[in-house]
Amino acid sequence: xxxxxxxxxxxxxxxxxxxxxxxxxxxxxxxxxxxxxxxxxxxxxxxxxxxxxxxxxxxxxxxxxxxxxxxxxxxxxxxxxxxxxxxxxxxxxxxxxxxxxxxxxxxxxxxxxxxxxxxxxxxxxxxxxxxxxxxxxxxxxxxxxxxxxxxxxxxxxxxxxxxxxxxxxxxxxxxxxxxxxxxxxxxxxxxxxxxxxxxxxxxxxxxxxxxxxxxxxxxxxxxxxxxxxxxxxxxxxxxxxxxxxxxxxxxxxxxxxxxxxxxxxxxxxxxxxxxxxxxxxxxxxxxxxxxxxxxxxxxxxxxxxxxxxxxxxxxxxxxxxxxxxxxxxxxxxxxxx
Numbered sequence: 001x002x003x004x005x006x007x008x009x010x011x012x013x014x015x016x017x018x019x020x021x022x023x024x025x026x027x028x029x030x031x032x033x034x035x036x037x038x039x040x041x042x043x044x045x046x047x048x049x050x051x052x053x054x055x056x057x058x059x060x061x062x063x064x065x066x067x068x069x070x071x072x073x074x075x076x077x078x079x080x081x082x083x084x085x086x087x088x089x090x091x092x093x094x095x096x097x098x099x100x101x102x103x104x105x106x107x108x109x110x111x112x113x114x115x116x117x118x119x120x121x122x123x124x125x126x127x128x129x130x131x132x133x134x135x136x137x138x139x140x141x142x143x144x145x146x147x148x149x150x151x152x153x154x155x156x157x158x159x160x161x162x163x164x165x166x167x168x169x170x171x172x173x174x175x176x177x178x179x180x181x182x183x184x185x186x187x188x189x190x191x192x193x194x195x196x197x198x199x200x201x202x203x204x205x206x207x208x209x210x211x212x213x214x215x216x217x218x219x220x221x222x223x224x225x226x227x228x229x230x231x232x233x234x235x236x237x238x239x240x241x242x243x244x245x246x247x248x249x250x251x252x253x254x255x256x257x258x259x260x261x262x263x264x265x266x267x268x269x270x271x272x273x274x275x276x277x278x279x280x281x282x283x284x285x286x287x288x289x290x291x292x293x294x295x296x297x298x299x300x301x302x303x304x305x306x307x308x309x310x311x312x313x314x315x316x317x318x319x320x321x322x323x324x325x326x327x328x329x330x331x332x333x334x335x336x337x
Contacts, residue, residue, distance in 0.1 A: 010271045010296065013154035017117065028241075029115065036156075036182030036243035039232060043108045043163065049236030053165040053260045055099035056131050062319045069258065075133040082304050082311055085250065086139045087132030087173075087259065091304035092315040095126040095289035101322035103163055103262045104331065112239060113266040116159060123272055123294040124331040126283065127263040132173045134253035141252045145178070145229075146213045148292050149244040151189040153210070156182070158244040158267060160292050164234040165260035172233075173259030175240060178219075178247035180227040185245035188221065210297050214247060222247060239264075244292065263292065269330075269337060271295040280333035287317045 008014035019033045032038035044052075060067050060080060067079040083089050094100070103109070104124050114120045149157060168174040195213045223229070231251050232240060242248060253259050269277070272295035279298050283290060290298050304311045322328060329335035 008155075010157060011153055015156035016267075016271065017156055017159075027115075032116070032159075032241060032243075035179045036246050037177050037179055038241045039234070040112060040239045040241070041235070042237045043112065043239040044103075044106050044237045046236045048106070049165040052099055052103055052163075052262065053236075055097075056129060056165070056260055059094065059097060059099075059319060060131060063313055072135065075136050076138045077136075078138075081313065082306050083131075085144075086136060086141055086252075087250075088128050088130050090128035090289045090301065091311075092313075093287035093289075093318045094315075095128055096284070096287045096322060097318045098320040098322045100129065100262060101328055104264050105325075105327055106163075109161075109163065109239065109264060110266075112161070112241070116241070117266075117268050119268050119270075121269045121337040122266040122331060123269050123277070123280065123333055125263075125265040125292050125294040126280075126288070126290040126332075127265055127292055128289065129263065130250065130259060130261045132250070132253055132259040134173070134255060134258065143176075143249055144213055145176075145219055145247050145249050146211060147181075147185070147245055147247055148210050149185070149212075150210045151193065151212060154186050156243050156245065158210075158265065158293055160242055160244055161264045161266075162240045163262045163264055164238045164240070165236055165262070166257055167235055168253075168257065168259065169233050169255070170231070171253070171255035172251075172257045173253030174232055174234065174251045175261075176229055176231045176249055176251050177240075177242055178222055178227050178229050181222045181247040182243035182245035184222060184225055184227065188218070193218070210244070210291060210293060219247070265292050265294055266331070267294045269295070269333070272333070277333040284332040284334055 008016060010016060024030055028038040028040045057069050063081050065079045066074050068074045081092055113122055148160060162175060276296055276298050283300060289301055304314050326335060330337055
């Protein structure tokens, strides 16, 4: 597919995907351009989703801490590798596990991002997975409505994705999206806004840049303007896309099912500066993860800590290394298109 004729520069304040508000595609793109969100049903088969779910369980068990998906007494931090928000895994070189790269290179996943951006020449984020256990007793959890785009970045600059592996209904863990909030992002941030002082707010010295945590009154601001918070109920194999300006957060599982998802984000290679591509390639070669952003805000993560000390079980390479193809090298920024 050919790139768009006149591509805006990233961070120019202009939407990186131009849509005139009139063009009709007759597919999920119509919903995406209307609300900044879209659910694409059955991007992978239920059988593939089950395979990925089992690989996630095997990965948790590979630390030999006694985790058993069928024994709820083992659903504690003591029996698990270290995660963020009780189930988001970015460390231990997990972002380069064989099954993670298999998911990123599923033909229909690549097709979705190619259709969205109008090009096959994409970079992929080295993003994490989410395996959240219901009723985890040693976990304090609170909602944290946020967006993954800095108020300093204007316009539609990035689109995030989530591949779902486990059925989730009203009582299960899942994604909550504020439909339409991306369209009001620039208006909201015309005024000076302070982030919520949430327990999960990163320390100032880490400067996440592309993270803003909303206060309760901010949520109401968007709702008063017609936006609606919705918890998505998904089937195995469903894929969700959202404009990174969209307010969202995870719903903690109340039912019996473990939540299983993989975060996947791709943007065109042409939006990346060469130094960012070089950094990305070096992170790939050292099995390091990145943020949600494929083409910028690429930062090396520090070693994972358990109880305030470096985790002796930290890994500097994946438990099961990917079969590295030319396509993976292109998506990782190692090989040119």
